[in-house]
């Protein structure tokens with residue numbers, strides 16, 4: 001099948017043989033989506049698959065699973081962690097395929113079901129074929145979608161006993177066609193802060209604005225002025241985002257409200273940009289608020305660090321990707337302002353995070369991540385499985 005769709009793609013025989021099982025596991029997982037930190041049925045399914053492989057495992061957090069696979073000489077090589085996230089999203093699925101969610105209101109709309117299934121497939125290969133040096137720690141991580149699952153696993157000791165030396169993760173990617181792999185060193189996904197602004201003025205009759213201090217007008221000015229932080233304070237060659245995504249205030253057409261709340265997101269790749277944004281956002285907001293006689297409170301709350309790939313490991317991933325899909329299909333200059341809590345692992349142990357293209361218009365796999373019609377090309381699982389297995393073997397060759 002793959003050769004027909006993707007001439008020239010180089011998938012090894014064991015991955016090819018394991019592919020139907022990866023597809024079946026993913027389809028099953030797709031029918032039982034569970035949101036972050038509630039993945040109890042998902043975890044049971046993963047454990048049943050690990051049981052079938054004869055692997056021991058432990059719950060590191062209530063739904064986070066760790067399992068070890070030893071090489072023939074475990075002490076002679078490093079501990080390499082492979083990570084798959086396992087959670088779904090609170091979205092009502094609107095696809096019509098046969099493995100549609102059986103839990104209305106919940107959906108694997110980011111593809112974490114595919115990550116879990118591919119990692120189980122890689123585990124099967126590692127068990128069946130074995131490897132010489134080192135140990136592989138399989139990490140099935142809950143709560144990636146804003147539930148800080150990685151942070152919780154790290155706090156529970158996921159990277160210790162044995163200590164993880166290198167880590168690797170990947171995301172199925174609906175934004176790129178099947179047959180492409182995206183990998184590069186340095187920051188690949190953004191850091192995230194949540195932005196909350198409260199503006200408090202003096203409520204009054206909407207027909208007598210002179211008797212109050214207008215928070216709605218102030219909110220309009222604040223939102224407009226905040227756009228200068230990126231356009232005027234950040235080097236145009238650097239990337240950043242300040243978005244106000246929610247405005248809450250007011251109860252009637254004839255009342256100027258006492259309070260307006262603004263909520264949004266801040267994104268960045270490098271620390272310098274982050275520091276400028278963190279300094280300028282409160283300055284701009286309070287400056288405008290002072291001028292308009294309202295009080296401002298600004299809260300910038302940490303959500304995620306940028307996902308920063310280690311250059312040496314990213315190069316290993318690139319080399320293996322080239323072996324699978326060819327040089328022309330390995331994209332090394334594409335980053336996203338989306339975020340990933342794999343970043344937490346990569347801050348503790350050098351690692352890399354790659355993207356595996358899975359867009360295919362002929363199968364209606366064209367909808368973006370988190371969309372009710374999101375779906376991915378199953379052929380891409382063979383590419384993702386092959387990549388993860390190859391990268392794992394290469395990392396195991398690195399110094400312990």
Ligand SMILES: [Zn+2]
Pocket residue numbers: 109110145369370
């Ligand atoms: Zn997502």
Ligand SMILES: [Zn+2]
Pocket residue numbers: 110111112144171
């Ligand atoms: Zn995701």
